[in-house]
Amino acid sequence: MVTVLAGSAGSIVNLAPNFTWNVNSSRDLAIYVDPVNTTAVITNEYLCASNPTDDPPKPILLIIVCSAVGNIKAREAIRETWMSLEPNKTTPFDVRIAFLLGQTVNDTRQNDVLMESNLYGDIIQEGFIDAYLNLTLKSVMMLKWVKTYCPQVTFVLKTDDDMFINVRTLTEYLSQSHVQQRKDLIVGSLFCRVSPIKDAGSKWYELRNLMAIVGQKYFHLTGYVLYSPHFMYNGKVYPDYVSGTGYVISGPLVPILFEGALHVPLFHLEDVYTTGMVAKQANIIPENSNLFSFVKHPTSNPCLYRKIITSHGLNPIELKSIWERINDPHLDCTSVRLPKIGDPKFKKCHKAARLTVHRGGRRGWV
Incomplete structure (x- = not known):
């Protein structure tokens, strides 16, 4: 494990853990997360406080946007667009939104984060180094924060800072009676039977190492690379999981997933880890809704x-542009034929069809 001293407002506040992708690195997640003690630098502990205007109080939908320290323009664009929209007053949800960051060893950038937090009051900062290979730590830290400061939450949406989120459609979706009653829900864009790339000679191996060097920007350019060295995962396929670009989990599942993560060896692909490996250990089956997309529409x-x-x-310019267009009062979608997105109902991964050869040479799929 690599640790560095992390400063906050000119003072050393704690040790910020950094997972290194190495065969000798400990994969005991409890070492990095510290399940007992407070690890947050900026807690924003009152984010889920009761809203006195709601009588009776509404169930809470918490949206956590995982963001990097330096992605200031992305956060500004979100605040000016989909984060600014108040859901329909008839929605049964009280929507709360915050950005989750890791730490930086750059004092100037850290002071900028503190100023941003004071200005907007929507920052949660946890005590680990904000790096690509720490995305799993970020997701588990999210579970820890929700378990600690927002235990009454009904649903949590985890997403990223390059995403468009339609909050109104999301609340309508979660308001359906068969969805709202769920206590064991993990839903998003479902991946089934994805095979890890284990060949160290593969071009994807080289891309993964480059990504570890140049960071998240390169990741967006190269797409999803599911390389995994054998020492980190020796299975033929990953457990079914939902894309980390945006997924919803039931509030009651949060402490279950957090406790489960303390007993599942850390894995660098956060969505595979949280919604696949940890969920599988908790006997939770992730589900699909085609209203969630991991691609760019x-x-x-x-x-x-x-x-x-x-x-x-979506980059900040694109996000602002599409937001302005969808909120244009003159935009008429009644006669527009939309491409089929898919059945928004839940569906599960099915066994893959297998080609067999019967007696007499007859071939068929089973």
Whole structure:
């Protein structure tokens, strides 16, 4: 484990753990997360406090946007767009939104984070180094924070700072009676039977190492690379999981997943780890809704953006542009034929069809 002293407002506040992708690194997540003690530098502990205007109080939908310290423009764009929209007053949810950051050893950037937090009051900062290979730590720290400061939450949406989130469609989706009653829900864009790349000679191996060097920006350019060295995962396929670009989990599942993560060896792909490996250990099956997307929908179709819940890979300029267009009062989508997104109902991964050869040479799929 690599540790560095992390400063906050000119003083040393704690040790910020950093997971290193090495065969000799400990994968005991409890070492990095510290389940007993407070690890947050900026706690924002009153984010889920009761709203006195709600009588009776509404159930809480908490949206946590995982963001990097330096992605200030991305956070500003979100505040000016989908984060600024008050859901329909008839929604049964009280929506709370915050950005989750790790730490930086750059004192100037850390002071900028503190100023941003004081200005907007929407920052949670945990005590680990904000780096690509620490994305799993960030997701588990999210579970820890919710368990500690927002135990009454009904649903949590985990997403990233390059995402468009349709809060109104999301609340409508979660308001369905069969969804709202769920206590064991993990839902998003489902991946089934994904095979890890274990060949050290593969070009994807080289890309993964480059990503570890140049960071998240390169990751967006190269796409999803599921390389995993054999010492970290020796299975033929990953457990079914949902894309980390945006997924919802039931509030009652949060402490279960957090406690489970303390007993599952740390793995560098956060969505595979949290919604796949840890969920499997807790006997939770992730589910699919095609309203969630891990790809970028065409920004030329604002009517589509009125219908979906998530779209991935938008830069701040694109996010502001599509937001302005979908909120144009003159935009008429009634006669627009939208492309089929898919059945928004839950569906599960099915066994893959297997080609067999029967007696007599007859071939068929089973």
